[in-house]
Amino acid sequence: MTTRAFIAGCSGLALTPDEIAFYREASPWGFILFKRNIADPAQATALCEALREAVGWDAPILVDQEGGRVQRMGPPHWPKYPSGRTYGVLHANDPLVQREVTRLGARLMAHDLRAVGINVDCMPVLDVPTAGAHDVIGDRAYGRTPAQVAILGRAAAEGLLAGGVLPVIKHMPGHGRAGSDSHLALPIVDASREALERHDFAPFRMLTDMPIAMTAHVVYTALDPDHPATTSRIVMDDIVRGYLAYDGLVVTDDLSMKALSGTFSQKTEAAFAAGCDMALHCNGVMDEMIAVAGAAPALAGEALRRADAALQRIRHEPEPLDPVDARARLDAALAMVA
Incomplete structure (x- = not known):
């Protein structure tokens, strides 16, 4: 098929x-x-x-279930989960506890998702905010240093995988420095490549073993002043597949976001021309979906290999979990920062 x-x-x-x-x-x-x-x-x-x-x-069926501001399944039928920042401030002097609780929260989310048939979660956020950046990332980030974001991002990703749900690391190669919300406008980042490698790119470089990554609709003027990462052959070749050495499935962020210009056919074609493996269109508007489908190629070659490799990661039974006990442990840990 x-x-x-x-x-x-x-x-x-x-x-x-x-x-x-x-x-x-x-x-x-x-x-x-x-x-x-x-x-x-x-x-x-x-x-x-x-x-x-x-x-x-x-x-595969995806959802954005990060916790905090970004949680598509919530009360009264599903529990509320904390933001990434909450995990980052929890037991600030005990990184081992931070990792354990972050993994536990993600493992519980995987349990919720898998129970209804969802098997891909668009988290963890690996963006590292900087002073003066737009708060579109804000408390979605696990911390303000690349090391903390990478450590807790890995804990979250491993919690999802243990529950039979694929994580999607985002927004590669980094949205934390952006001064605007890419849902509404195209962010322009003027930092040097050296600064980007040291700060923005670092968590992604430490999680290159993860199966799926989502792109950033962000222009990095030091790399390609004319195109956001999603449609930049330079960023895809030199940074994503080159400097980061990422060989997982690369999915665009939502093509209906205002950061990208052109028709839906043009945006889709540009993303594939840049080297993305998969186009993402979220709003369910039929005319737009038809245009995206018309411009998207058949899944083949390296993209097919990466897609199959990603799905292979969850072709197993989830690790055992007592959801009642696990939720009680999570709530007890979170009560310390309430």
Whole structure:
């Protein structure tokens, strides 16, 4: 079966006949869900089953479930999880406890996601904020130093993997220095390459064994003053595949974000021309999805190898977990910073 190298959203809590027909024809590699798509466990499970039925295989289903401000599944049906920063300030003088609690939180999130059929979580955030940066990252970051972000980011990623859910490290090669929100405008970062390597790129270089990475819609003038990372052949070749030596699946950030210009066909073509493996389109707007699908290639070659290698990482039974005991331990740890 041939799939196309894109990930699609959907419009609501259940698939429309037009969406089912589109997915069957376009055959996206995967899907992504948002709050508009999730009401309760039974509905979320039914939607995941319908998406996979539409494409005829156990396609990956993604969600942004970081905790804090970015949590698509929450109360009353799922517990609230802390932001990355909360883990970073917890037991500040005991990094071992920080790592253990961060892993535990991610392991519990994986339990929640896998129970409804979601098997990819777009976390951990490996961006390192700097003074004066836009707060679009802010408390989503695990700390303010590359080392802390890398250590706790790895703990979160390993917690997800232990629960049978793929992590997506983001936003490669670094969004923490951006002065604007790429959902709304194109951030321009003027830092030197030396500064970027020392600060922004460092956590990604320490987690190159992770299976999937999401790009940053950010221009780094020291690297490519004309294109954001998502559509920059220079950044993809010299930094992502070169300096970082990352050989996992590279997925674009959402192509509907305002940071990127051009039609959806043009944005999709530019991302693949730069060297991205997979296009991500999130809002479920049919005309836009059709354009992305039309410009996305069949998943083949190195991109297919990377996609298959990623899925292989979760073809196992999750490690044993008592969710009631684990949640009690997480809550006890978090009570210390409440």
